Amino acid sequence: MALAPDSVARETSDPDHDPAHVCAVYHQAIELIGKRWTGAILSILMRGPVRFHSLVSAVPGMSERLCAGRLRELETAGLVSRRVLPGPPVGVEYTLTEAGRDLNDALGALGKWAHRWLQPATV
Numbered sequence: 210m211a212l213a214p215d216s217v218a219r220e221t222s223d224p225d226h227d228p229a230h231v232c233a234v235y236h237q238a239i240e241l242i243g244k245r246w247t248g249a250i251l252s253i254l255m256r257g258p259v260r261f262h263s264l265v266s267a268v269p270g271m272s273e274r275l276c277a278g279r280l281r282e283l284e285t286a287g288l289v290s291r292r293v294l295p296g297p298p299v300g301v302e303y304t305l306t307e308a309g310r311d312l313n314d315a316l317g318a319l320g321k322w323a324h325r326w327l328q329p330a331t332v
Contacts, residue, residue, distance in 0.1 A: 241286055246271050247279050248316065251305070254289065255313055258304040283309070 242248065249268045253259055259267070265276050280303055283289040288309035294300040 254305045258302050261301045
């Protein structure tokens with residue numbers, strides 16, 4: 210699911226937009242970034258490029274396998290890029306693409322909303 214460039218992006222004035230139904234593109238975006246651990250991964254990557262093991266360590270409770278899967282999904286969607294670093298030892302670094310960085314304001318707004326309206330989860 211690659212992202213559409215700005216020139217192809219739909220606007221609310223789109224004649225195919227039906228206010229009585231959920232927009233399919235909006236739903237696709239919510240499903241992508243709403244998966245468990247994806248928000249945490251994006252939040253860490255907003256700070257800059259991160260090596261795989263540092264990313265896993267930064268999100269308590271997230272397994273390496275799950276992190277790798279989410280990163281593949283985000284890479285396929287065009288939000289994250291992967292770079293193999295020369296060794297030894299060989300490493301992998303992830304960074305946000307322009308499309309991924311463009312989520313900064315939206316995720317920041319969601320964070321502000323969460324701090325205002327949600328109670329911290331109990332451990």
